[in-house]
Amino acid sequence: MTTQVKHVDEVTIRFAGDSGDGMQLTGTRFTETTAIAGNDLKTLPDYPAEIRAPAGTLGGVSAFQLMFGSKTVFTSGDAPDVLVAMNPAALKVHLKELVKGGVILANADAFSDKNLKLAGWESNPLEDDSLSSYTLYSVQMTKLVNLALAESGLAPKSIDRTKNMFALGILFWMYNRDPEPTFRWLKEKFSKAPVLAEGNITAIKAGYNYGDITRIFNTSYRVERAEIPKGKYKSVTGNEATAYGLVAAAKKAGKEIFLGSYPITPASEILHTMSKLKNFGVKTFQAEDEIAGITSAIGASFAGDLACTTTSGPGLALKSEAIGLALITELPLVIVNVQRGGPSTGLPTKTEQSDLLQALYGRNGDGEVPVIAASTPSDCFYAAYEASRMAVKYMTPVILLTDGYLGNGSEPWKIPSVDELDDFEISHPKAEDFSEDVKFQPYKRDEVTLARPWAIPGTKGLEHRIGGLEKVDVSGDVSYEPMNHQVMTHLRVDKVAGMTREIPQTEIFGEAKAKLLVLGWGGTFGAIHVGVDRAQQKGYSVSQIHLRWVNPLPADLGDIFKNFDEILIPELNMGQLSKIIRMNFLRDVIQLNKVQGLPFKGSEIETKIYSILDKK
């Protein structure tokens, strides 16, 4: 059989296998290689909450999807074109999503009677012709790595484990990828066990050569380089980008940074990433619980560090009371919530826009806190940077919402230069600024921002007390006076409301006046963009707005809304932004709500747009 070379614009591949099969690693290596090859891409890891669910079961299937292409890629792809299935359970779980005619690359050796039974197959789908509407490549990967590594000196178990690298080798061949960067990476990763490094490299080579020599594959693909702006790039996940954004803010401001955090899925990688940055002076404190995570950060903020805490939904709930403390003491603090499926423990490893209302309202009292949301993995960098800047400028806690899809997903990121980052200057009051006549007053506000001064312990002459009790404006003394509470409540609300001055003019993708506006926030940006873009290309009158600031909302939003007949709000929740928009603008909206622990597909948005506009 001869192999033809096919040129395609974009491809979606899903790697699926048992939790122990190393699918996340395989996917990540393919991603890195693809990014370096100059394609744009987005990824979506999808793994079970259990570290090792029983082998071979449907519950134990772990998957990693990426879409890459020669154009800008906005999502991790709707349905996979290629499914790598390392066992029968993986095939069972993911087959229904594979596009018709798509490619299945299966490890035939894993399709034993026992595994087939565990996964609920009545007969072996690789042999019974039931997959005839797909292009099936059934390869005895386990056997082949055993042959290739017979002389390697590796234990039989370790040899079996390299089958994922064999699959990776086949894909490298299929998509014409240079395996060299992965070889380098393996050598570094296993620098203390060169036998393992060599074994894995041999497995990749064996897979690559298998593709090249056996010619069982009738097609190999070329995905040309994407037209992306010149510059330096690196691949980041949203969680990494968040960590870098926080530390970059501290560096730009000349501050030390303190992270108080308690491990929680899917936010822990922010803690991991920052813990590595010791030579950047980053202080990370793994607290005893969520409450200590945020309260230690509040203490660090009082003492003058740029302070932050990171968590996910249930953790934000535990931090509620402390957010109120940061709010009333008017201390800068960044609270990052990498949202996951709720309520309660919910779906720890799955994404959801679960906590917008919690972020906005989850406190006792009139607890206005600015809330901003990141829209892509690399945007987490800028959102975290912005959150830090705003926290300090306005002396307030700021909640940054990302989600599991952004946090774990990755994309190539064009690294900004130092000058491209917004200025971030911090000034602390000093003893010299005051005298007998002009006394230091801890709650004397900036006239524009209403921020109070950030006087830090250790500064001579500015000793003062703060706390959770209501304050008198200016002096900061404790007060239970009725009118004082009225004044202070207004001041706190006005301070946040005034932050609209920081929000740039709202960008509209599409016409400023159209039949339909699709309004989103946070991690749904890519899918909404794809849906709107496709509809626009078909001539539909539809535009997109995506919110970074959810509290306060941009000041121009009300006027913009007037130019649209209908507003569609797709959300990965039951309609939390929809509530906010209805309440603030007294205007009805159409909802599209998905709560399956999965991100939107571009096609879901597209279909909804058609169903609205075709009716008209």
Added chain:
Amino acid sequence: MSDKNAIKVEPVALTRKDFVPGNEVRWCPGCGDYSVLAQVQKMFPEMGIKREDFAVISGIGCSSRFPYYMDTYGFHTIHGRATAIASGVKLANPALSVWVVTGDGDGFSIGGNHMIHLLRRNIDINVLLFNNRIYGLTKGQYSPTSLPGAKTKSSPFGSIDNPFIPASVAFGAEASFIARAIDVDVKNMQDVLMESHQHKGTSFVEIYQNCVIFNDGAFADVSNKKTRPDHALFVKHGEPMVFGADQNKGIIIDGSHPKVVDIGKEYPIERILVHDKTNPLITNLLLQMTLDNHFPTPFGVLRQVDKPTYDEGLISQIDAAKEKLGEGGLEELLALGDVWEV
């Protein structure tokens, strides 16, 4: 460790007055808190630390109003979290002398978790635990240190809770410094405060404090000047455990148990147990005597050992990483990882 990360101790020309902010103190007349406040205001100027380098952090409760009455940097926080907040203060600025003021409810009920973790981490913070065995600010419910049978507003038939002995919890949490004082004994409290300041690591000071309103006389036998000598044992490192109005009683080890004896022919002073604050067996023995009517209640520094502190560990890891990899700036941060050029 660089200077900016160490508490600066040098002669300072400060007096008690410098620490009195001049606002009205609002505890009930006769409350034991007044005495503790007075001793702290007296001892701070003697510690050789500049006023601006003190930070007093509290939670919620009667005693937690303390920061408002100290003219230092202060933070009156939320219920139970003072120890966690103080941890952040100290780690952000290790040059500060950080003092936590908390109570039996704040520190051992709602804040119990943060308390034990602070103690095991051994962050260089001083904790003053005001133990009045009652909830004062919420008007008289039993606390985790109330004795069994205590009749309070929420235990009208007597408390069926088994109490904590705070100093024992501290011991179980691997505290490196454990001391006990009582509001009415000024001299002992001053000594304990000074030693607490001098100790590197978390200093845990339990202070018996009388709540005149809701639990008056909770510590009567040791607070009453007449009965105190026979009911209180003030220990000093390296000295025999002697007590009694005539200093005629002592503690010995009889087999594997402590025993109170009259010092004399049968039990000469040489046989009396000598306090060793570094010996965990001795500390434990003293702690076990606390609620046992056969023994006096021990006061003073019950335990003091030198252990690595978390704050020094954190700073030295950062220093070592900077030394090895060079200090990272913004440029280096952005260039981290596998970077490729398009």
